[in-house]
Amino acid sequence: MENKGTVYFFTGLSGAGKSTVGGLFYRRLKNTKPNAVYLDGDEIRVAFGEDVGYTQEERLRWAGRIFRVCKLLSDQGIDVVCCSIAMFDTVRRWNRENIPNYKEIYIRVKKETLLRRNQKGLYTSGSNVVGVDLPFDEPKSPDLILQNDGDRTPLELVEEVERIFYPNIVENPINNTDYWDQYYRNQICSTQPSPFAQYVATLVEPGKTLIDLGCGNGRDSLFFAKQGMQVVAIDLSRSAIDQLNQQPVENARFVCGDFIASDVHQPDSYDYAYSRFTIHAINQKQETMLLQTMFRALKPGGKFFIEVRSVNDPLYGKGKAVERNAFFYDNHYRRFIVRDELAHGLENCGFRVEYVKEQTGFAPYGNDDPPVIRIAAAKPQV
Numbered sequence: 001m002e003n004k005g006t007v008y009f010f011t012g013l014s015g016a017g018k019s020t021v022g023g024l025f026y027r028r029l030k031n032t033k034p035n036a037v038y039l040d041g042d043e044i045r046v047a048f049g050e051d052v053g054y055t056q057e058e059r060l061r062w063a064g065r066i067f068r069v070c071k072l073l074s075d076q077g078i079d080v081v082c083c084s085i086a087m088f089d090t091v092r093r094w095n096r097e098n099i100p101n102y103k104e105i106y107i108r109v110k111k112e113t114l115l116r117r118n119q120k121g122l123y124t125s126g127s128n129v130v131g132v133d134l135p136f137d138e139p140k141s142p143d144l145i146l147q148n149d150g151d152r153t154p155l156e157l158v159e160e161v162e163r164i165f166y167p168n169i170v171e172n173p174i175n176n177t178d179y180w181d182q183y184y185r186n187q188i189c190s191t192q193p194s195p196f197a198q199y200v201a202t203l204v205e206p207g208k209t210l211i212d213l214g215c216g217n218g219r220d221s222l223f224f225a226k227q228g229m230q231v232v233a234i235d236l237s238r239s240a241i242d243q244l245n246q247q248p249v250e251n252a253r254f255v256c257g258d259f260i261a262s263d264v265h266q267p268d269s270y271d272y273a274y275s276r277f278t279i280h281a282i283n284q285k286q287e288t289m290l291l292q293t294m295f296r297a298l299k300p301g302g303k304f305f306i307e308v309r310s311v312n313d314p315l316y317g318k319g320k321a322v323e324r325n326a327f328f329y330d331n332h333y334r335r336f337i338v339r340d341e342l343a344h345g346l347e348n349c350g351f352r353v354e355y356v357k358e359q360t361g362f363a364p365y366g367n368d369d370p371p372v373i374r375i376a377a378a379k380p381q382v
Contacts, residue, residue: 005074007067007099008161010083011139012107015114017148017157021107022083025158028324028341033079039066041084063091071099087136105161106142113149159284162324193223195363196276196307196374201227203303203376208271211297213259213290214278218244218252224274225252232270234259260290265297273297273304277363279342280309280335283323287342291349298379304351306375310358311336313370339373351377 008029010022019040026038044066063086070080086092095102139145144164146157193201197220204210206228212221215233217240225231231252235241241256255264260282273294279287294304309315311325316336319329326335339358346353355376362372 003077004100005076005078005080006101006103007070007074007080007082007095008103008105009067009070009086009095010081010105010107011086011142012109012148013085013087013114013136016107016109017154018083018085018107020154021146021148021157021161022081022105024154025161026081028158028162028338029079029081035077036079036081037073039070039080039082039084041066041082041086044069059085060088060091063088064094067091067095067099070095074099074101085136087138089137089140092137092139103144103165104139104142105144105146106139107146107148107157109148162284191217191219191222193220194276194307196220196305197223197274199374200224200272200274200305203305204229204272209269210272210274211265211270211294213273213275213294214281215244215254216240218254220274220276221252221254222249225249229272232264234262234264260286260293265293267296268299270294270298271302273302275305276307277309279306280337281333283326283335288345288349291345291351295349295351295379300379300382302379303354304346304375304377304379306342306373306377307362308337308342308373308375309334310371310373311338312358313372314368315370337373342373343375343377346375346377350379352380353377 008022008025010018010025012018019042023038023040026036029036045062048065063084066082066084066086070082073080092104095104144161146160148157201224204224204227207230209230209232210224212218212224212231212233215221215235216237218233221231221233221244229251231249232255233244233252234255234257236256236258238256241254244254255262257263259278275290279290282290298304313336315329315334316325317327319327319334321327322333323335325338326333339356343353343356353375355374358371358373360369360371362374363370
């Protein structure tokens with residue numbers, strides 16, 4: 001089989017947090033790899049029958065079984081998240097020689113941390129315990145070492161795993177300026193409001209202030225202005241903003257700049273924030289910054305309206321993978337969004353999610369009608 005799966009091996013001593021971190025990584029991976037499999041060392045013992053004990057020799061034999069299963073699954077194109085101690089040089093060497101897509105994550109903790117956790121009472125029993133009376137081979141060349149003494153949350157550790165395995169752009173701001181400048185110079189774009197703008201117009205009050213994040217050619221901004229809204233619209237494309245400013249509109253202001261960190265985002269300055277097809281144009285780190293910025297910039301009771309591409313979009317997976325759920329395709333960057341993760345991200349910033357739905361029919365374009373996500377979230381009243 002050409003497209004083999006990846007085996008993610010989370011290893012560490014008992015109490016290091018393998019199952020916690022590896023389990024969370026698996027749940028996030030499952031959103032985009034539905035056939036991914038999770039193998040926990042303790043659970044798979046029960047499933048296979050505990051015919052192997054816990055001496056050094058028996059542990060080594062058991063580790064060999066686990067990774068032969070991992071190879072069997074990955075050879076069939078299935079991603080496997082395996083959480084087990086299995087601290088043997090011979091096992092790790094076999095993995096690298098026999099599993100083409102093998103990622104090793106060593107979760108390291110201080111001895112005092114292990115003793116403090118000691119969830120299974122192993123470190124006080126001292127019988128056939130790796131790290132107590134059984135020696136272990138500490139990983140010598142893991143793909144990633146995570147220090148897990150409680151200074152970071154499991155989510156922060158998982159995000160580091162994702163950054164390491166998709167390193168190209170996750171830490172760097174995404175800048176599609178050249179692409180969009182050329183697009184707006186050369187393309188004839190629709191001036192009719194999007195279906196999403198028409199939907200949002202039924203939920204807002206005239207006379208209120210709305211920020212349009214990534215306004216493009218301004219078709220939705222101009223529509224909101226005609227509905228009596230006070231509109232501030234931001235886009236990084238100088239071509240688009242220059243065209244919009246050639247014909248000034250009384251209650252709309254068009255600004256060329258970064259919609260994430262623009263100086264126009266003052267505390268408690270907007271009644272509404274509007275983002276259509278822009279969050280999937282920025283990376284995860286930028287998304288978090290944007291949500292935090294909008295929470296500060298909205299007035300108490302203000303609403304944040306979002307429409308964005310989903311991981312269920314037919315375009316998902318096309319092009320070069322550069323980050324989790326993100327690809328360069330057709331000369332620019334797209335990151336596809338997991339509905340529940342975006343909703344939770346809003347909630348983590350303090351928003352109250354009032355509406356969330358993913359379906360087709362929201363954003364038809366020509367013959368295309370991909371499933372997209374719509375969310376309405378509110379900043380609570382003081």
